[in-house]
Amino acid sequence: MTSNQEKLCGCPGDVKVDPEITDDERQIFRDVTSTELADWQIEQIVTPGRTFPRQERVLATHWHPEFVPMEHIEKRVNAMFPNKQDEMLIPTQHNQILSWGPYSGVEVDCYASGFNQKVQLLLHFENERVENAHVLKSMLSHTFKYRSSQLFEFMDTITNHHEERIGEAARNSGADDNLVEFVRVYVTKIQQMLDESWSTINRSAIKNKLLKNYFDALRISYGDTLINRAQAYLKAVKKIVKRHFSLKYFYRATEVIEETRALGGCVIIPHPEEFWPILLASYDVDGIEVWNPQSQRYTEFLISVVNQKNANRTPGQKKLLIMMGDDCHMSEKTKPVDTQDKVKAAREIGLQPAWDNLSIRKKLVLAGIDRQTVMNEYRERLAG
Incomplete structure (x- = not known):
């Protein structure tokens, strides 16, 4: 563990994270956005931990x-x-x-x-x-794309210093300036890697869960204490973003029901x-x-x-x-x-x-x- 990482595990002091994306970080991104299943994953899926014979x-x-x-x-x-x-x-x-x-x-x-x-x-x-x-599928496609756009608002809130939202999230989660900066640098990297892979990435990976999964994968490098704090802060930001996410671009429930009945x-x-x-x-x-x-x-x-x-x-x-x-x-x-x-x-x-x-x-x-x-x-x- 590097000296910077040691500081990040709950110790006081300035937090410095290299803004350049490393090969390991790119591999983490590929892993958390991949839809290909390894043999151990398939085995885990097809073998339930419990059975219900009755x-x-x-x-x-x-x-x-x-x-x-x-x-x-x-x-x-x-x-x-x-x-x-x-x-x-x-x-x-x-x-x-x-x-x-x-x-x-x-x-x-x-x-x-x-x-x-x-x-x-x-x-x-x-x-x-x-x-x-065709009409219902078009409605769902629009809704899928708009719902996915919440991830971009989530990331933008973190990386572009939306001070009011960031301040509220930090207070609600107990995050200090060092933690806020640590999360900001890594989310900036995720944004960059998402842009670079846009033409090939599976669209199902474009959801708020991407940030949670990526930071979970950093536990090996930074330990549970720091990542748990980062996840609490991310959750607080996400809650604020959801609260402000405009509803006017969704179809009304009555419209969806009418099309379904038709x-x-x-x-x-x-x-x-x-x-x-x-x-x-x-x-x-x-x-x-x-x-x-x-x-x-x-x-x-x-x-x-x-x-x-x-x-x-x-x-x-x-x-x-x-x-x-x-x-x-x-x-x-x-x-x-x-x-x-x-x-x-x-x-x-x-x-x-x-x-x-x-x-x-x-x-x-x-x-x-x-x-x-x-x-x-x-x-x-x-x-x-």
């Missing part, structure tokens, strides 16, 4: 393959649920339609004008319904805990996700909300379905185990323990709902 129904309508090929995901799912008798798996990549078996899906960012907030919707289709969905697709509201007003918006949706790993606190209450809405629905109005989502991000499975986010890594496609929770299941039984009834009903709706 689960015979696998329902998963909210999960993200990211850059992991479906063939590897299929092997993992089959290994996790060796005795499954029925399955309904629909991928929901962010702002990009992907398919599994007979179904296609996407999780789309959009704007809820009624309460001035970004929300997300899960869209599901039979495959043939989106083969010529194609014969279905719509689910995911993790409503993050934006409660959406439950009052009376959107034309097929169901509400009452549980996922990020939204567990109000599951029983949300089931009651759905049941009440169903009891009060008007003649001819569709019954709202109770859904659950695992919100699994498969890229987490490709990282070395010691660098994985343990909470995110624990998420698995089709693993939704709430279905079998005794307290929750009691409410589901009264509503006449289980995995199989939801799968049967949703198949009928998707078939139109």
Whole structure:
């Protein structure tokens, strides 16, 4: 470890980082933006840490393959649920339609004008319904590009001395001037390498997570203490950038729903805990996700909300379905185990323990709902 690096591991003094990009730093950039999988990564993907031989129904309508090929995901799912008798798996990549078996899906960012907030919707289709969905695909392409642009605003905030934002982030995370400068120099390098590789880089790598992954890879050089401080500061900056990110360039939720309905697709509201007003918006949706790993606190209450809405629905109005989502991000499975986010890594496609929770299941039984009834009903709706 160099004397500069020793200073950076929590010791006081000026922090000096060479602004020139080293070969090692370029290799880190290639590694964190690569979508090619090494043999050890493939083995890690297809070999789950746990299996669930007693689960015979696998329902998963909210999960993200990211850059992991479906063939590897299929092997993992089959290994996790060796005795499954029925399955309904629909991928929901962010702002990009992907398919599994007979179904296609996407999780789309959009704007809820009624309460001035970004929300997300899960869209599901039979495959043939989106083969010529040119308008929806154009809407998603625009949304993907705009959503990705948040990374550039994130980096620009750090490198171009947006004093007000930087000051707030430093106060909120306890970052001193040395740490702020350390992060600024490295983010400047990342910007330069991103520009240099623009014509060849996989667009899926252009997301806020790029900075987190790059700084995690610096732990070998600088140690956990410094990088943990840097990550806290980056998280504080990202939170501020998200707060100021303009919503006017997203499509309205009603526009997304209308286009989905025109194609014969279905719509689910995911993790409503993050934006409660959406439950009052009376959107034309097929169901509400009452549980996922990020939204567990109000599951029983949300089931009651759905049941009440169903009891009060008007003649001819569709019954709202109770859904659950695992919100699994498969890229987490490709990282070395010691660098994985343990909470995110624990998420698995089709693993939704709430279905079998005794307290929750009691409410589901009264509503006449289980995995199989939801799968049967949703198949009928998707078939139109």
